[in-house]
Amino acid sequence: MTKQLLVTDAGFFPHAHRHECERPEGAREHIFLICTAGSGHVHTPAGRTNITKGDAVLLPAGLPHEYRADQDDPWTLWWFHTVGPDADELFASAISIIDGYVAHLRDTAAIAALTAQVIEALDTSTNGGLVRASGAAWHVLTHVISAGKRPTSDSIDAVDMALEHLQRISPERVSVEELAALAELSPSQFSALFKQRVGVPPLRYQNDLRLARARELLATTEIPIAEIATHCGYDDPLYFSRQFARTHGHSPSSYRSRFQ
Incomplete structure (x- = not known):
């Protein structure tokens, strides 16, 4: 069941002072980050984007990137890495809809809650936990896609x-x-x-x-x-x-x- 979308890593960094990461060749997995407090920035071939509370970052596999917490007001991040055909399609759809790698969301409560479920499910280290983590991650990405669509009425x-x-x-x-x-x-x-x-x-x-x-x-x-x-x-x-x-x-x- 997880061959379509598998969560490989997940975590939570509260008030992550001096948190930074640089991947000149990108990562092997797709990376999802959501900021629920503080600030920082992400740098991709498209340029630098400041990240604040309520922003979600989608970094597809193989995309060179660098991100860093703000020195004075470090961010709180929830994150996961994922692979698989469904992950490929969901990331591509989300990036196309938000027209970039950062989604400025009005609603972060539901997405942060689901990301917490990803972390908790993965932490069980069981096959059932992997399935639950994959389901929650799929739900996170569909939320971002839905939230990124422009209102039609x-x-x-x-x-x-x-x-x-x-x-x-x-x-x-x-x-x-x-x-x-x-x-x-x-x-x-x-x-x-x-x-x-x-x-x-x-x-x-x-x-x-x-x-x-x-x-x-x-x-x-x-x-x-x-x-x-x-x-x-x-x-x-x-x-x-x-x-x-x-x-x-x-x-x-x-x-x-x-x-x-």
């Missing part, structure tokens, strides 16, 4: 406005009716367009945003789990722990120990 532009609003006010909860009013659509129209564009319903997306922030805090800080729950919009730490474990297959404390 005012309604989809309205969904983009709703996404920006949710990211700005997270972890506050907003009803579907409120979001639909913001987009000037009926709740049913908005929900259908939102799921078509983002891949999940509006309430699920809001939960993904909150859990994405929780993962970042668990992996990069020593803040107590009860405080992280409150910071991410959960009044009950036990409910937060159950939601986190149901989504990730690990308790918050177990997740923290794996990444730290």
Whole structure:
């Protein structure tokens, strides 16, 4: 099952001070990076591009490249390497759609969550883990392709406005009716367009945003789990722990120990 798309390496670099990599001949695998904090830059034959929070980088196999974290505000990166015929096609499609090697994404929560799943699945060192890692990586790349497509209607532009609003006010909860009013659509129209564009319903997306922030805090800080729950919009730490474990297959404390 993994001969079409196999994840060979994956990882997470929080606040990666002095992180840099130079491959004059490129890599043997396709490389995907997503920045969730800080900044840096990537240099390819197309030139230099500054990378900030929310940017995804796609480096196809054999492409000469160099990338480096910013000295004063080093990036936090989630990444994986992949090979196979499906990986070839997905990278080629994504690069064609975004017209380059860097995608400036409005929505990073879902993609960062999937990349975390790639890392966790690969970490199991089992055949089942390899299959799960490949599936999550395939999902990451299709998300980038979908997000990179230009809106084709005012309604989809309205969904983009709703996404920006949710990211700005997270972890506050907003009803579907409120979001639909913001987009000037009926709740049913908005929900259908939102799921078509983002891949999940509006309430699920809001939960993904909150859990994405929780993962970042668990992996990069020593803040107590009860405080992280409150910071991410959960009044009950036990409910937060159950939601986190149901989504990730690990308790918050177990997740923290794996990444730290």
